[in-house]
Every structure is written in structure tokens, then in C-alpha cells.
Amino acid sequence: MEYVLDRFVAEVRSAINATGNVPADLVDLQPPKANIPADLAFPSFRAARELGVTPPRLTQELAAALQFAPDSLVAEVVASGPFLNFGLNPQRLAIEVLGDITRMGDTYGHDDLGQQQTIVIDYSSPNVAKRMHVGHIRSTIIGQSLVHILRALGFAMIGDNHLGDWGKQFGVIIAAIKRYGKPTSEGEMALEALEERYVRYSNEMQLDEALDDEARHCSLRLEQGDPEARDLWQWCVETTLEANQKNYDRLGVSFEHTYGESFYESMLTDVIALALQQGIAQTDEDGAVVVPSLDNLPSFLLQRSDGGTLYMTRDLATVLFRVEQFRPVRLIYVVGSQQELHFRQLTALVKALAIAPEIELIHVGFGTIFDAQGQPLSTRRGNMIYLQHLLDDAVARARKIVETKNDELSEEEKDRVAEQVGIGAVIYNDLYQDSRxxxxxDWERMLATEGNSATYLQYSHARCCSILRRAGAGDPRVTDAATLSLLTQGTEQQLIKHLARLPEAIREAGQRYAPFVIADWCYTTARAFGVFFEQCPVLKADSPSLRDARLTLVAATAQALKNGLHLLGIQSPERM
RNA sequence: GGCCCGGUAGCUCAGUGGAUUAGAGCACCAGUCUUCGGAACUGGGUGUCGGGGGUUCGAAUCCCUCCCGGGUCGCCA
Structure with a gap:
């Protein structure tokens, strides 16, 4: 997909090539710094050195030799010492950007560079029999945003919620239920009761080795299909899925699959056999299956000495399944950076086994959440914050603010807006900065309504909508060139240039697996709109055609902001 | 100890395949507005870009080294 700024760069490049003065591979074009009054720059240092001339001389000669058509996107060429700076044609910029946005609507900024290649993305992945807490929200929110971003870039995305429903910890849960009884409550309450049993059992297990053995035994019985263990397990899974779905619905999160670790149970012996057969793994004296150092990484196990399997075993089986089933070009894991070594080992193992030589494994890691005192959040410390409570609290605070800011809304609308604003704040808190x-x-920061905050972005969108509402019936957007050509004032142009950058922001976000690039774009765009809003009357513009042009710009801003926010998973209310 | 990530303004952060004067938000101070939503806009920065070396005409950015914080290093996930 080629957008306006792509065409602008292409025009500059081909014009430089046409002069024959500079070899094509030395033409490195980049956006100038903000304080430079230009839209594209050619820093000539490297080219000048290769050509044996001084940089200022090269740029001057080029400036004299360059030719552009009268209706070119390139309106200005200025040699500024060693830099050759290019300026956009304001009229054509306005016409083409606003034309694109008006025509493409919700798909403005999308691209086809993914060519519908399949990517499987593994995110959220909470544990069964536990409430979701802040430890899960990062994977969930970052993962969902990446799904939106990569899908917008033309990839066929398959989200898989890789539920933690297997392994030794499940032995503990089953042993605990058998020891203390099955919870009678439902939903999150049932999960809370299960957690309580889990913690109690774990603590007693520390002191009593027999309980530890029992947990391990239960884990094995579950793996071997013991009916009682299976029933308890099934109940835990269903209870958890039902409770989690409420959180997912509020966050706008959905998956193509929720296989969970248990799904791969039947494939585990084959996976271990494969590794042994290829000589990648070997059996220890005590019976454990070990993979010795690959790529200078520490060695690791595929099977415990008691015959049980591990996280790695299941992850390897999962890779095999996904490769077979979906034929992806890429597997993405949105998992905390604590597990970085694990994924490097997994990647090395997949490579050594030559399972999927064409497929990239990508670990998108992220940092830990600490409480206000800088302590890690944990059940044991008693400072854990559960996702449902976090969302409820954020929405409740948003409700109070809505109450004071806008009493024109009905109670029902206030509730809906509070939900969108509160949830938006929680999401933005995870996405506005580099996820590493x-x-x-910080509650104050998270629920801030000013500055670089979700609320400010939503507010900017709502202001756009307000203007459009007051403009009267019908779609105010026009596309005729003469009208849009009127948008040549500085603040109008600044805003249009921001709108023009959305496609590039989406590409960069996808390439870096970095939603904050989109967040940053939304923020700078909202700022540009704020300045425009102050300086340029829309409804009371000097002429009817200027009014139309500005209304079109406002509509385009609303559309582009909405598209950007959508990529983050944040709603764009029209009133708030 | 090995490996990974982070260290940029009082606080929270962008910028780091070198290049025109290092940027935002918050906080603080001072302003704007009888006009489209003040959840707004404008102005105000003496920053050891963690320290020290090095490469370069030019380094927050590249190389080396050290310091600080976080993570991780076979039977948890």
C-alpha cells in the first residue's frame, strides 16, 4: 500500500536519481528533526565522501539540478549546508491525505504488506484455578494490541490463549481440593477459594514431604487420565474460563483458540522421542531427559526423572502443532521477560530439531508491575491486585469524573462512558510506553485525564465529534480539490501531516512489536488537533468553503484517532 | 560469576543502524478565552543523556571498561 508520504519520498528519490549526480544506494532520505522547516532531508555526508566532494557543494549542485513537475508533491527544495531539505506541497498534501481518510474510513492506515501470511500469537495465558491479576493484564493487553496492529498490516492473525491448565501446580490444586474440599461458590469467588486452598496446601507442603509427594502423585494421575482427577480438573477449567470471559469482554479481547497446555498432552511422548531420536536430547542416569547446551545457552530438561513433563516439553509440542495446523510464517509469544531464557532455549531447540526452518519464533517480553512502594505484587505479600478489581475501580473513578464533567448525559450513557474511559485508562497505562x-x-498516572493519557485522546475525539454534530445533518466531508486546497495555514498543515503519518506509525509498531508507537502517534495527533482547535474556527470559518474544508479535516481527525485508538484496543466515545 | 533488559529534566517517559539548536507529559510559575466541549491552549528548562576511555570533522546514539537497578541460569511456569 502506498500512502501520500510514500509517494512524496518516492518522488524525491526518483528526482535525485534522474540527475545522475548521486548513486542510488547513497541516497538515504530521512525525516528532519522537528526544528527544521522541512518534511524530508537528504543528509549528504556519506554520498559526498564517496564522491569526493564536500557535502555543501553536493547539496547545492543537486538543488540546482533537481526538477519536479508543477503539480508534484514536492514543493520546495533547499540546500542547507550538508543537508538537502524538501518541503511538501500543502495543497496536494491536504487533498490526498483527506481524500485517503475519507475514502478508506476505518481501514485508513492499513497495509497489505502481510500478504495474508499467517501469524500465531500466544497471549494472555492465565493459569486455571486462579483469578486473573495484574500479572496477566500486560500479556493480555499488549497481545491484543499486536493482534490489531498486525492484522491491520495484512497478516492473518490467529490468537491462542495458551491456558496454564497443566503441570505440577495442577497436582497441588487437585491434592488441595481433595484435602480441603471443593469450593461451593461460583465465578471469581470460586477461583478465590481455589487460590486459598492452593496457598494453604503449598505452605503445608513445605513442612510435610508427604504432601509434596501427594501433589506430584496427583499431577501424574491427572496425566495418566485418572477419572477423579480429570473431573476435578475439568470443573476448574470451566469455572476459570467462565470467570475470565467477563474480563475479556470488558477489555475487548478475543481469541481464535483457547487450547491450553493440556491439549498437547497426547503429543508429549512423541516430542520427547523425537528429540532423543535426533540425538538432541539424552537420558540422564536418573532417567531425566536432558537437552545439553545449545547455542551456548544453559542445558534444560524435557522430562523429569519421575517421568513427568515440563513447560518446555509442552511448548515444544505446541510449536509442532501450530506449525502443522496453521502453517504460519511466525510464532509470537507475549510473555513476561522473566521467561526470556526459556524462549531462547525453545528457539534453539526448534532450530536444532529442524522442525520449522522457515518459521520465526518471536518473544515479545515485557517488564514487571510493581506497587506504589516498588514491591512486586504477590498473593503472599498481600498486595496483589486482581484484574476484575482493577477494572471496577478504574471504572468507578471514571464514573465520578464523568459525573462532574458532563451532566447532559443520561445515567445509562454515563455508565457506558465511564466503562470506556476507565478501561481505556487501564489499557493505555500498559501501552503508552515501551513494554520492556x-x-x-500509579493510580494518579493511570487515571490521569490530562497530558499523555487515554482520556485526553478520547476527549480529543469527542471534541471532533461535537463539532461535526453541531455542523448539522449529513456527512460534512467533501473531497473536491479546490475546497481542500484552502487548508494551507500552519496549524492546519501540522495536523494534516500528523494524519499522514498514521500508516508509517502502524508499520513501525508492527515491525517493532511496539504498540507504544501507535500511542505516541495518537498523542501527538491529539496535540496537533488541540492547537488547530484553538486557532481555527470551524463552524464560524470565514467562508462556507473554508468551513467545509475544516469540517472535513475534523472528520478526518476523528476517523484517524479512532483508528489509532482501536489498534490499542481503546474505545472512542462520541460524547463523554 | 555468565547471559538479558533498563539507567536521558524533580517524577514518568520518547529519541539510540552518528549529522541542522537533545524532546514530551506530570509537578511548579505566569498567561489566554463574552466564539465550535477549559478533560483545552500559550509561555517559562543551568539536563554531568549513569561514570570513564576510544573511533569520528561530528556521539545520548558506535566500540571498550566500570557502576547502579531489575530479571534469569536442569527436574515451577
Whole structure:
């Protein structure tokens, strides 16, 4: 897909090539810094050195030799010392950007570079028999945003919620239920009761080796299909899925599949046999199946000495299944950076086994969330924050703010807006910065309504909608060139240039697996709109055609902001 | 100890395949507005870009080294 700025760069490049003054591979074009009054720059240092001239001389000669058609997107060429700066034609920029947005609507910014290739993305992945907490929200939110972004880029996305429903921890849960009884409550309450049993059993297990053995035994019985263990397990899975779905619905999260680790149970012996057969793994004296160091990474196990399987075993089986089933070009894991070594080992193992030589494994890691005192959140410390409570709290606070800000809304609308604003704040808190960073949970920051916040972005969108509403009936958007050509003022052009950058922001976000690039775009765009809003009257513009043109710009801003927010998983209310 | 990530303004963060004067938000101070939603806009920065070396005409960005914080290193996930 080629957007306006792509065509602009292409025009500059081909014009430079046409002069024959600079070899094509030395033409490195980049956006100039913000303080430079230009839209594209050619820093000539490297080219000048190769050609044996001074940079300023090269740029001057080029500036003199360059030719552009009268209706070119390139309106200005200025040699500025070693830089050759290019400026956009304001009229054509306005016409083409607003034309694109008006025509493409919800798909503005989308691309076809994914060519419908399949990507399987593994995210959220909470544990069964536990409530979702802040530890799960990052994977869930980042993963869902990546699904939106990569889908917009033309990839066929398959989201898989890789439920933690297997392994030794499940032995503990089953042993605990048998020891203390099955919870009688439902939903999150039932999960809370299960957690309580799990913690109690774990603590007692520390002191009593027999309980530890019992848990391990239960884990094995479950793996071997013991009916009683299976029934308890099934109940836990169903209870958990039902409770989690409420959170997913509120966050706008959905998956193509929810296989869970248990799904791969029947494939585990084959996987271990494969590794042994290929000589990648070997059996220890005590019976454990070990994979010795690959790519200088620490060695690891595929099977415990008691015959049980591990996380790695299941992840390897999962890779095999996904490759067979979906034929993806890429497997993405949105999992905390604590597990980085695990995924490097998995990647090395997949490579050594030559299972999927064409397929990329990508671990999108993210930092840990700490409480206000800088402590890790944990059940044991008693400072754990559960997802449902977090969402409820954020929405309740948003409700209070809505109450004071806008009493024109009906109670029902206030509730809906509060939900959108509160949830938006929670999502944005996870996406506005590079996800590798650790996060300190700061309620003030998270629910801020000013500055770089979800609420400010939503508010900007709502202001656009307000203007459009007041403009009267019908779609105010026009596309005729003469009208759109009127948008040449500085603040109008600044806003249009931001709108023009959305496609590139989406590409970069996808390429870096970095939703914050979109967040950043939304914020700078909302800022540009704020300035425009102050300086340029729309409804009371000097002429009817300027009014039309500005209304079109406002409509395009609303559309583009909505598209950007959607990629983050944030709703765009029209009133708030 | 090995490996990975982070260290940029009081706080939270962008910028890091070198290149024109290092940027935002919050907080603080001072302003704007009888006009489209003030959840707004404008102005105000003496920053050891963690320290020190090195490469370069030019380094927050590349190389080396050290310091600090977080993570991780076979029978958890």
C-alpha cells in the first residue's frame, strides 16, 4: 500500500536519481528533526565522501539540478549546508491525505504488506484455578494490541490463549481440593477459594514431604487420565474460563483458540522421542531427559526423572502443532521477560530439531508491575491486585469524573462512558510506553485525564465529534480539490501531516512489536488537533468553503484517532 | 560469576543502524478565552543523556571498561 508520504519520498528519490549526480544506494532520505522547516532531508555526508566532494557543494549542485513537475508533491527544495531539505506541497498534501481518510474510513492506515501470511500469537495465558491479576493484564493487553496492529498490516492473525491448565501446580490444586474440599461458590469467588486452598496446601507442603509427594502423585494421575482427577480438573477449567470471559469482554479481547497446555498432552511422548531420536536430547542416569547446551545457552530438561513433563516439553509440542495446523510464517509469544531464557532455549531447540526452518519464533517480553512502594505484587505479600478489581475501580473513578464533567448525559450513557474511559485508562497505562520497561502502578498516572493519557485522546475525539454534530445533518466531508486546497495555514498543515503519518506509525509498531508507537502517534495527533482547535474556527470559518474544508479535516481527525485508538484496543466515545 | 533488559529534566517517559539548536507529559510559575466541549491552549528548562576511555570533522546514539537497578541460569511456569 502506498500512502501520500510514500509517494512524496518516492518522488524525491526518483528526482535525485534522474540527475545522475548521486548513486542510488547513497541516497538515504530521512525525516528532519522537528526544528527544521522541512518534511524530508537528504543528509549528504556519506554520498559526498564517496564522491569526493564536500557535502555543501553536493547539496547545492543537486538543488540546482533537481526538477519536479508543477503539480508534484514536492514543493520546495533547499540546500542547507550538508543537508538537502524538501518541503511538501500543502495543497496536494491536504487533498490526498483527506481524500485517503475519507475514502478508506476505518481501514485508513492499513497495509497489505502481510500478504495474508499467517501469524500465531500466544497471549494472555492465565493459569486455571486462579483469578486473573495484574500479572496477566500486560500479556493480555499488549497481545491484543499486536493482534490489531498486525492484522491491520495484512497478516492473518490467529490468537491462542495458551491456558496454564497443566503441570505440577495442577497436582497441588487437585491434592488441595481433595484435602480441603471443593469450593461451593461460583465465578471469581470460586477461583478465590481455589487460590486459598492452593496457598494453604503449598505452605503445608513445605513442612510435610508427604504432601509434596501427594501433589506430584496427583499431577501424574491427572496425566495418566485418572477419572477423579480429570473431573476435578475439568470443573476448574470451566469455572476459570467462565470467570475470565467477563474480563475479556470488558477489555475487548478475543481469541481464535483457547487450547491450553493440556491439549498437547497426547503429543508429549512423541516430542520427547523425537528429540532423543535426533540425538538432541539424552537420558540422564536418573532417567531425566536432558537437552545439553545449545547455542551456548544453559542445558534444560524435557522430562523429569519421575517421568513427568515440563513447560518446555509442552511448548515444544505446541510449536509442532501450530506449525502443522496453521502453517504460519511466525510464532509470537507475549510473555513476561522473566521467561526470556526459556524462549531462547525453545528457539534453539526448534532450530536444532529442524522442525520449522522457515518459521520465526518471536518473544515479545515485557517488564514487571510493581506497587506504589516498588514491591512486586504477590498473593503472599498481600498486595496483589486482581484484574476484575482493577477494572471496577478504574471504572468507578471514571464514573465520578464523568459525573462532574458532563451532566447532559443520561445515567445509562454515563455508565457506558465511564466503562470506556476507565478501561481505556487501564489499557493505555500498559501501552503508552515501551513494554520492556517495568511499571510502577500509579493510580494518579493511570487515571490521569490530562497530558499523555487515554482520556485526553478520547476527549480529543469527542471534541471532533461535537463539532461535526453541531455542523448539522449529513456527512460534512467533501473531497473536491479546490475546497481542500484552502487548508494551507500552519496549524492546519501540522495536523494534516500528523494524519499522514498514521500508516508509517502502524508499520513501525508492527515491525517493532511496539504498540507504544501507535500511542505516541495518537498523542501527538491529539496535540496537533488541540492547537488547530484553538486557532481555527470551524463552524464560524470565514467562508462556507473554508468551513467545509475544516469540517472535513475534523472528520478526518476523528476517523484517524479512532483508528489509532482501536489498534490499542481503546474505545472512542462520541460524547463523554 | 555468565547471559538479558533498563539507567536521558524533580517524577514518568520518547529519541539510540552518528549529522541542522537533545524532546514530551506530570509537578511548579505566569498567561489566554463574552466564539465550535477549559478533560483545552500559550509561555517559562543551568539536563554531568549513569561514570570513564576510544573511533569520528561530528556521539545520548558506535566500540571498550566500570557502576547502579531489575530479571534469569536442569527436574515451577
Amino acid at each position: 520497561r517495568n511499571i510502577t502502578l
